[in-house]
Amino acid sequence: MEETKRCRVDNTIISNYMKLENLPADLIHNIMHKLPYKEAAKFSVLSKSLNPYWLSFPTLKFKYNSYNLPKDVSYDTFFNSVQKTLKLRGRCLKGCLQNLSLSYNSMDSNPHHCPKVVDLLLNFAVQNNVKEINFDIEEPVNIIANVTYDSLCPLFSSQFLTALKLGGVQIPLVDNVSITCPKLTELQFQNCHAFGTIHVSSSSLKQVKVIKCCSMKAFHIEKGKSLHSFKLEGFSINDPFDITLPTDFLIHDLHLTNVELSKNIYDKVVAQVELLFIDTCGMPKSMRLHSLHIKVLEMKRNYNLENLVLRTPNLERFISVDSLETLHSTLDISDCVALKVLKLDGIMSITGEWLKMRICWLRSLKKLVIRNCNRLERVEFESDSLEKFSLHECFHLEKVEVHVLNLLEFSYSGSLQVYPMIILSSKCNGNIKLPYGRSDLDLMKKFLSSFGHFKDLTLSCSKAEDMVIPRQLNDKISPLYDLRHVKLQVRERFLPNGPILTQLLESLLWFVPRPDTITLSSNMTGNTRSTLKFKYGNPVESNDSVVGDCCRDTDDIRCWRHHEVKIEFEGFDESVREYLEEFFATSHRYYGKH
Amino acid sequence: MSSSVEAITVLSSDGDEFKITVSAAKLSKPLNWMLEDVCFSDDCDEVPTIEVNSKTLVKVIEYCEKHAPRANSGASDSDAEELKKWDIEFMKMDVKDILFHILMAANYLHMEGLYDLACQTAADLMKGMTVSQIRKIFHIKNDFSSEEQEQLRRQHPGCSFD
Numbered sequence: 001m002e003e004t005k006r007c008r009v010d011n012t013i014i015s016n017y018m019k020l021e022n023l024p025a026d027l028i029h030n031i032m033h034k035l036p037y038k039e040a041a042k043f044s045v046l047s048k049s050l051n052p053y054w055l056s057f058p059t060l061k062f063k064y065n066s067y068n069l070p071k072d073v074s075y076d077t078f079f080n081s082v083q084k085t086l087k088l089r090g091r092c093l094k095g096c097l098q099n100l101s102l103s104y105n106s107m108d109s110n111p112h113h114c115p116k117v118v119d120l121l122l123n124f125a126v127q128n129n130v131k132e133i134n135f136d137i138e139e140p141v142n143i144i145a146n147v148t149y150d151s152l153c154p155l156f157s158s159q160f161l162t163a164l165k166l167g168g169v170q171i172p173l174v175d176n177v178s179i180t181c182p183k184l185t186e187l188q189f190q191n192c193h194a195f196g197t198i199h200v201s202s203s204s205l206k207q208v209k210v211i212k213c214c215s216m217k218a219f220h221i222e223k224g225k226s227l228h229s230f231k232l233e234g235f236s237i238n239d240p241f242d243i244t245l246p247t248d249f250l251i252h253d254l255h256l257t258n259v260e261l262s263k264n265i266y267d268k269v270v271a272q273v274e275l276l277f278i279d280t281c282g283m284p285k286s287m288r289l290h291s292l293h294i295k296v297l298e299m300k301r302n303y304n305l306e307n308l309v310l311r312t313p314n315l316e317r318f319i320s321v322d323s324l325e326t327l328h329s330t331l332d333i334s335d336c337v338a339l340k341v342l343k344l345d346g347i348m349s350i351t352g353e354w355l356k357m358r359i360c361w362l363r364s365l366k367k368l369v370i371r372n373c374n375r376l377e378r379v380e381f382e383s384d385s386l387e388k389f390s391l392h393e394c395f396h397l398e399k400v401e402v403h404v405l406n407l408l409e410f411s412y413s414g415s416l417q418v419y420p421m422i423i424l425s426s427k428c429n430g431n432i433k434l435p436y437g438r439s440d441l442d443l444m445k446k447f448l449s450s451f452g453h454f455k456d457l458t459l460s461c462s463k464a465e466d467m468v469i470p471r472q473l474n475d476k477i478s479p480l481y482d483l484r485h486v487k488l489q490v491r492e493r494f495l496p497n498g499p500i501l502t503q504l505l506e507s508l509l510w511f512v513p514r515p516d517t518i519t520l521s522s523n524m525t526g527n528t529r530s531t532l533k534f535k536y537g538n539p540v541e542s543n544d545s546v547v548g549d550c551c552r553d554t555d556d557i558r559c560w561r562h563h564e565v566k567i568e569f570e571g572f573d574e575s576v577r578e579y580l581e582e583f584f585a586t587s588h589r590y591y592g593k594h
Numbered sequence: 595m596s597s598s599v600e601a602i603t604v605l606s607s608d609g610d611e612f613k614i615t616v617s618a619a620k621l622s623k624p625l626n627w628m629l630e631d632v633c634f635s636d637d638c639d640e641v642p643t644i645e646v647n648s649k650t651l652v653k654v655i656e657y658c659e660k661h662a663p664r665a666n667s668g669a670s671d672s673d674a675e676e677l678k679k680w681d682i683e684f685m686k687m688d689v690k691d692i693l694f695h696i697l698m699a700a701n702y703l704h705m706e707g708l709y710d711l712a713c714q715t716a717a718d719l720m721k722g723m724t725v726s727q728i729r730k731i732f733h734i735k736n737d738f739s740s741e742e743q744e745q746l747r748r749q750h751p752g753c754s755f756d
Contacts, residue, residue, distance in 0.1 A: 020732045027701055027713065034717035042725050045746050048737045084749075482701040 015328030021049040028053045037061045055089055056096035062121070064108040075106075077115050086124050089434060097128035100532045104168075105138045114139055114146040129160040131183075136190075137168035145171050152184040152194075157181065157580055169194050171213050191212050205559055218262075218564050219240040226250045237282035237304075243269050250274070256281050270294075278302055285589030299323040311335045316364075321345040327375075333358060343369040353377035370394065389423075392433075410454075416443050419572035421450035430454045434461040440470050447477035448511060457512075460523070464488070464496040469510075478559070486490075488518040495528060496578050502583045505532075513517045513559035530571040532580075561587075602629055605641050606648040621665055623704040627643035642666050645702065650695040657684065657708050665707075685715040 001588035020028070028050075032040040035145075041359040044054035062085075064078045078320070083567045099299070101379040102121055102418065109560040114137060125133060133155065137146055143149060155161060163186040164179075164551060179187065185335050188209040189195075196217055200208075203224035203453040204208045209231045216408075217240060230251050234241060235258060242262035245251070253275035260282030270276055270293040279300045286307040295316050299305070302323040309332040312324065316338055322345065324331055325436040329349045333339070339362050344350055350373040359365065359381040366385060370376065379391065389404065391397070397414060409424035413433035423430075429449050435443075451457050455479070461467055467488060480486070486508060490496075496504060503534050508518055567584055569577045601613045604625075618693060628642045644651060660680060664673060687693055698748040700709035720728050729736060738746065 016688070020694065022733060023694065023697060024701060027697055027709075030709075030713045031716045031720075034714050035720060039721060042720070042728060044749075045725055045738075045743075046729060046736075047734050048742075088749075155643070470730065 021047065021053075023277040024054060024500040025056065029057055032057055033059065036229045052092065055092035056094075056556070057089075058093060058096055058551045059101075060085070060089065060097065060099070061101040061103075062117075063103045063315050064106065064117075066108055075108060077108070078116055079120075079524060081114075082120065086120070090124065090128065093128050095126060095127070095129045097130045099134065100130050101134040101136075102124045109140050109142065111143055113143070114143065115148060118147040119151040120148070122155065123491050124153075126154045126158065127354060130158070131160055132165075133161070134148045135167060137166075138387065139168065139170075143170065147171060151175055155181075159183070162186070164188070166190070166192055166194075170194065189216065192216070214239075216241075221246065224249065228252045229255075231255040231257075232259060237280060239282075240266075242364075245269055245272055248272075253277070255279075259477050269311065279584055293377045304311065306330070308332070317341040319343040319345075320499040323347075324349065330397070334361065336594075337361065338364055340364050341367045342369075343371075344373060345371040346376055347373055350382060355379060356381050359386075361592070362414070416447040419446055419450075421447070423450070423454075426453070428454050430457045432457065432459050434459060434464055436466075436467065438469065442470065444512075445479045452480050453484040454483060456487065456488040457483055460491070462490040462491045464490045464492065464500060464504050464520075468500065469508050470507070478510055478513045482513065484514075485510050485515040485519075486515055486517070487521065491519050491524060492522055493524050495522055495530060497573075498579070501576070502580070505580075505583075506587075509560065515560070526572075533568040533570065534560060535566040537566070537569065539563055552564070572577045603653075604692070605639050605643040606644050606651045607643065608648045611641065612648075612651055612655060614655050615659065615662065618655065618662040620700075621658045621661060621707070622705045624703055644701045650692060650699050653684075653687075653692065653696060654699050654703065654705075654708070659703075660684075661707060667701040680729065681711055685711060689716075689719065689731060 004127070019239045028043075028445065032043060032053070035187075036285065040057065040059075040372050041054065043050050043057070045051070058118065063073075066075070067472060090243065100121060104117070116563075118135065118137070121135075122133075139146055147169055152169070154170070156306045157166060158181050160183065162183050164181075164184065165186065165188040167188075167190040169189075169192045171194045173196060174194060176199065177195045177197070178199045179202060181202050181311075183204055183571070184200075185204055185206045187200065187202075187205060187207070188211075189198075190209065190211040192213045193215045196215060197220065198216065198218070199222055200466065201223040204216045205221070205224060206228045208227065208229070209221070209593065210219060211233045212235060214235060218234075225250065227386055228251075228528060229479050232241060232243070232252070232255065236492060237258065238260045238262055240262060241259040246321070250267075251273045254269070254273045255277045257277075257279045258281065261278075263284075266284060266287055270289055270563040272293065273291075274293050275296040276294060277296075277298045277300075279298075279302075281302050283302045285304060286309075287305060288309040288311065290311040292312075292314055294312050295314055297310070297312070297315060297317070297321040298321075299308075299374065300321040301320075303325065306324045306326050306329045308320075308324060308330070309589055313335055315336045318336065318339060318341070320331070320415045322341065324347045327348050329347065331344075331347060333342075342362070343363060349508055350370070354367055355370075359368070360383070362383070362385075364385055367388040368383075368386060369390040369392075370379070370409065371389070371390070372394065374395050376394045377396050377398050379402060383404055386404045386407055388409045388411075389402065391400070392411070392413045394414060396511050400418060401425070402422070403424045404423060407428045409429050409431070410425075412421075413431075416435065416439055432448075432451070459467065473542070488504075488508065495501075505518065505521075509515070512518070519529060519531045519534050539558075565584075567581075569580060572580065601615045602619060603645055604614060606612060614625065616629060623736050625644075631642070646654065659663050661677070665678060681709045685693075687696070693712065696708070697716065699705075719731055723731065728734070
């Protein structure tokens, strides 16, 4: 291929003298885009040849904040500088404006100030074929209009607009507004008091946000096939709102917060959604949801709702928190055979019988959380698929017996009176949150004895002292002989040291007499974690006097003292480590002798 | 396209030959077109020329070869993390000598990832710098007369010239 090799000397010479200003405009503008706007403005003063790139930079941002302006910069100064900038930049933009942003935060009550600048910007934006508008206006409440409808109107049919975000826009109410922009993908109204009903026929639309717009009562999507996300947030559950969609239209995720849902929403729209989140909404007493689309349903604080029937065979995740609260409430999930995650919080109608019946049909269930279900007395079920099971604060719980061969994690908080607590799984880790304050020794012993077969156990308590439970001298049966790894998590800033630490370790070593590791951590500081690792050597003869004091002679099971032992300390301060070494050396004569 | 072709040979603008694997060439539309041309034509003698100098082309090919496996098959989060670190190391280069050339090459070869990475690198070099520091880093000559500077100072009260 030697002969095809051509020399391109000229080209090389030119390109070796490359300068920033010789790069194509698109490239320079892309670099500017990646800088904060103020820093991009430096291009205007770097050199004569770079200055034009600033003038043609297709992003314009204006900021006016009367709260922290120097006294000599008045509204007029701001307005004049906006005018000048538009004049200067307009000439170079040549109708290619990418983004126009305004952040206007004023306490001045002159009703003409804001409209003047907003109208000016909007007219400029429309003339320059703007693609993205991002306005955020904050003004005293008595101002009725901060923009004229005439300057807003052309935006709604713009052929170029892709994103329209309006915050704090106020005009005398316009009942119906049609948005027809063919390229629009993002539409957002926040704290706007301007429109009653929005009709959108932009089939390119991907995201809609309507946040706290008190005048807006309905949103009609008239064209298109799908929407990625729709977020609606109102002021109260008595704030009625309606959404309509074309048939066969699909919304990927719909968030409804603090509004009163129209009949149309809970009858039709919810069935055209994949991920549905309803939080603190005014709802009917009874709702039936028939949908093949829905995969996730989260209901929180919907206090009106009493009866919920889910005919949703593809639902994978159902979370209900503080909804269905009354004694007579009903929940029917018998068709939800695909459920993987089920969280039931504060549902009064859940009984042991209900749970037993339902869980055995949920063959894909991986995670189950039950919290504050106060009619629940017995938890008895079988599940081969379940991997995580949490049971929290169910006041009337008496007995638990679950056959969960593949369970990996069990979490519990609530009364220690529950007995027996049978979790039939051979590979489970446990997280137990102990009640506040020091618990009764016998109660604690009985309760903890249910977890001896766990792989490891994390006990969490508010103070380390709560776990310092002196054993009675004649009490020689420990509850957790088989447990090898125990963690204690305290909700205190610092881990204990000195005598409290050794008392705590004595107490833990009584509960868990032959551990491989003991880990202490604080969940307030996050990463503080100290571990003791026990390395056992040869067994020590049991006729030794020290040994005889701790374990029952008749049993074969022996505590850590019946072996030569070496202990490794990780994450302890040097002084604490020395203190502990001395403690273990005095309480165990074969300490450190492997 | 014949599946036997694993790499193609291209010429840099200074006339040096370079080999680039088929999967790496897929990161660039123009390279991909060249690849198709080479594979479909019977006359394989002609080696396509890329208007990028040798020094830059070495870097561009290095980038392509590193990113090709991920672009073609997708990767785990840990791979993405590792690749990010690699990108940062890769971009530690002289501005005048090579960064501008990489920018131009990425633009010319329609390589979105490299284009974005190089623009970000240039922007990061400017971030937090004063005007005179930026001029020094990017070898920009201040060619404003003192009157013009005065005028600009009035136009951009927030911008410092120093």
